[in-house]
Amino acid sequence: MGALKREFLEVFYAVLPIIFVIALLQVSLIHMPLADFFQFLLAATMTIVGLALFLFGVKLGLLPLGESLGSYLPSRGFVLILLFGFLLGFVITVAEPDVRIFASQINDASEGLTSENLLIYSISLGVGISVVVAMIRTVFDLRLIHILIPCYVVVFTLSFFVPEDYFSIAFDAGGVTTGPITVPFLIALNVGVVSVLAGRNGVSQGFGLVALASIGPIIAVMILGVLFS
Template sequence: MGDSFRYLSSRIFSACLDVLPILLVISFFQIVVIQKPFPNLTETLFGFALVVTGLFFFVQGLEIALFPIGERIANQFALKGNPWWILLFGFMLGFATTIAEPALTVIANKAGEMIARAGAIPDQPGEVTRFVLGLRLTIALSVGFAGAMGVLRILKGWPLVTFILIGYALIVIMTAFAPHSIIGIAYDAGGITTSTLTVPLITALGVGLATSIRGRNPIIDGFGMIALASLTPILFVMIYGSLYMS
């Protein structure tokens, strides 16, 4: 009982420390710069407590379920010895965790509105809806592609730096030819992929796969899949915008 209480206390304290820098920054600007007391202080403190509680349960869920599941599935696929299944799983994992991402939905809808206002696409509900749906599918497919490529890189033992250099070289080239209205959206799309589900699951997949394959280093080979997942949407969205707006 005492060990459980100490473990629980340490975890809650750790969650408080994670949120504390944000609270300090907000408090500094509110009190020192704006020089006004916090409006609705009671609600603010209650919200802070909810954030700490949510962060605590979220981290616990990652450690208890998501990380072990990803590593265990990767290990089982490695034992089966069929690379096509693990490649398909890497693709589907990246696609599924991205297509339902709330941040992607919000950004895609806002991007559709702004591009329609700018006149890059017809400002009609049906046209905007098609553009938004295509944008969401493009980003989800790009993350799925990154998941499959990350798995292939681990299986083959290819260095990550090669993928990064080639990927950003293609992005720089594509930036010169893509419509100006899609470039900012494309670069922001790379950050959308770093969601609360995509990051732990894809990381667990990479680490678990690298651990299961003889000759692979979990530190060197297991990590880096998130870098690919952040890189490919930039390129895919610029290609999508170029084709859609041509």
């Protein structure tokens, strides 16, 4: 119960400044109807409770699971590391709340520029491939810069062919993958893999996955834009 209480306090202190600013604007400038203001307070309370429980669940179950899977996979062979790395990266991103909210907003704002589900699956595919690249980097002890530079060369090359709408969506897609499910789980997975590979630096090889997980969706959405243009 102590861990759950700490989670509630962390979320409460994170959301409190927002509540304070809105309350200050309410009494000084906005003067929205009291019913709307009380609805905001209710929504803020629900956000605190829901987010605290959500993050507690992630730390309680997903992080230990990711690290356990990461430490188990190397014993099953290189192909299974890549296969399950891709599958886990894909399904975790499909479940990521930030990705679903982003795809819904794009669908509403663009008036059908792209299918909501197609965008979610494209982003998830990009993350899955990024995890595969990250596993290859970990197993063969490659430097992160030797992977990121070619990836950004691909991004800059595709930028000449992608419609402007998809260009903007692609770079935002890279940001929404850094959400409360995807990042903790994938880092735990990679750290687990590093922990059982002899001669690997836990810091230099265990981290850097977020950079790869961000650039994968950018490339995936750019390719989607080229195909649909």
